[in-house]
Amino acid sequence: MVFTQGRYVVIDDDEKELRQLVDALHDIGVPCVALRYDDVEGVKYEHLGSVRLLFLDLHLTPGSQPGNIAQPAAVIVGMLEEGIQLAGGPYVIILWTKHEEEKGAFEDYLMARLDPTKRPLAVLALDKNKYMAPNSGAKLSADVSDIIASDPRLKALLHWEKEVLRAASATLSEIGAMVGDGDRVPGRFSERLDEVLSLLAREAIGRRHAANDPAGAMNAALMPILADRIVNQQSLPESTEIWQTAATHILNAPEPTIEAAAKLNTMLHLAFPASERMTSSSWGAVTLLPATEQSDPAMRARFDLTRNQVICDALRVEHHADRASVRLALIRIGASCDYAQNRVGPMPFVLGAIIPDEAASRRERLPASEFKSPAFVLAGEEAASRLIFNLRLQISLTAAQINGWRPIFRVRESLLMQITSHGANHATRPAIISFRGAEPTAPVVAPTVATPETGKDVSAVEA
Numbered sequence: 001m002v003f004t005q006g007r008y009v010v011i012d013d014d015e016k017e018l019r020q021l022v023d024a025l026h027d028i029g030v031p032c033v034a035l036r037y038d039d040v041e042g043v044k045y046e047h048l049g050s051v052r053l054l055f056l057d058l059h060l061t062p063g064s065q066p067g068n069i070a071q072p073a074a075v076i077v078g079m080l081e082e083g084i085q086l087a088g089g090p091y092v093i094i095l096w097t098k099h100e101e102e103k104g105a106f107e108d109y110l111m112a113r114l115d116p117t118k119r120p121l122a123v124l125a126l127d128k129n130k131y132m133a134p135n136s137g138a139k140l141s142a143d144v145s146d147i148i149a150s151d152p153r154l155k156a157l158l159h160w161e162k163e164v165l166r167a168a169s170a171t172l173s174e175i176g177a178m179v180g181d182g183d184r185v186p187g188r189f190s191e192r193l194d195e196v197l198s199l200l201a202r203e204a205i206g207r208r209h210a211a212n213d214p215a216g217a218m219n220a221a222l223m224p225i226l227a228d229r230i231v232n233q234q235s236l237p238e239s240t241e242i243w244q245t246a247a248t249h250i251l252n253a254p255e256p257t258i259e260a261a262a263k264l265n266t267m268l269h270l271a272f273p274a275s276e277r278m279t280s281s282s283w284g285a286v287t288l289l290p291a292t293e294q295s296d297p298a299m300r301a302r303f304d305l306t307r308n309q310v311i312c313d314a315l316r317v318e319h320h321a322d323r324a325s326v327r328l329a330l331i332r333i334g335a336s337c338d339y340a341q342n343r344v345g346p347m348p349f350v351l352g353a354i355i356p357d358e359a360a361s362r363r364e365r366l367p368a369s370e371f372k373s374p375a376f377v378l379a380g381e382e383a384a385s386r387l388i389f390n391l392r393l394q395i396s397l398t399a400a401q402i403n404g405w406r407p408i409f410r411v412r413e414s415l416l417m418q419i420t421s422h423g424a425n426h427a428t429r430p431a432i433i434s435f436r437g438a439e440p441t442a443p444v445v446a447p448t449v450a451t452p453e454t455g456k457d458v459s460a461v462e463a
Helices: 015-027 070-083 100-113 137-148 152-177 188-205 207-212 214-232 239-246 258-269 296-303 307-314 336-340 357-361 413-427
Strands: 008-012 033-036 053-056 092-097 122-127 285-288 327-332 347-356 370-372 385-397 407-411 448-450 457-459
Touching (some): 008 015, 070 100, 092 100, 100 122, 122 137, 152 214, 152 239, 188 214, 207 214, 258 413, 307 327, 370 413, 385 413
Parallel strands (some): 053 092, 092 122
Antiparallel strands (some): 285 327, 285 407, 327 347, 370 385, 448 457
């Protein structure tokens, strides 16, 4: 689908009341998706995949009685379980109801039964009874605007999302500006834009590879521009106030626990196959070394070391209890341009390991050839882990040699560049032959003593 999914969704079983709220949202410039709930068909769950603000009538089914929250709330819980997507991001429920007094009971029901990963950031309410009178549209519009802004954190996230869209629009505008005024006529405008896009794709990753992967080529060309615009575009006047209201503990926020820090690091530095297309040859992909490749003959053939020597000597996992939990892994490194242009031939990898965080913390100061990542948490695991690498253990593998190997995650670019930069600095460190010479020594001064016979001072050596 070309169009983006709706961020603002209104669901009601009453067509008139549904239209009333939708019109109010349109009056304040909020584009929204209006869904009339049918007690047989329900609604199309896919419309909830990227929702930010979900306006819900509490009693969607006929026959539900005020005070009996279980039946209507169960309908909504089922809808959210089916429709809310983990990748959609945080959202808020705003009850559009004639029974605002039931909000607390509904929220308790929701929190007790809805999957925690699909729970809303907050549950708010608008009382329909206040807007049934004629000419109440202005009040409804004002109140809707106020309630949207009532949660500072959601307001800030929505603001950031809007800033990203603004940067994306500016990037598209720059592309369109490459078409001259004389070509901005029906037929020619689109054709000329095709030529501009083709040139960008070709220069980003090369003629042949761009033809095979035009989407990847366009991302390679446009993402640096977009990222630069997001960071450097002129902020809207309200931006500072919005973020000051949303992030109020910058100076006094408590330091995160080890577990919380690991989760933050995971978000910042790791990507997983469930959320993107990833292979073992993807730049930054981390793949567990297959068991068949960990026999001593196989390890000697690739690294001139046994598995035990790799773990104990090269990776310096010194405690016996730690060695049992080591998972040897390869990370795909190399120049970003080589990866983007999909150059044929062997690909560079570095051998390392995933080890428990407590094992990493027992390691002494690392030699220059080694690298230790921040702590992170892998999907399905509770304990924190780290990646350790010895940059001397670099090998080259072809696509055929790693065919069928499956990556477990990908290291994002900032951490990957730190790893590759560390390796490049170590590999290219200069060495010279030089002599320091012996340190000069001070002359020894012997203490003096007096002889009993004469009382004359003589040195201790003479004495």
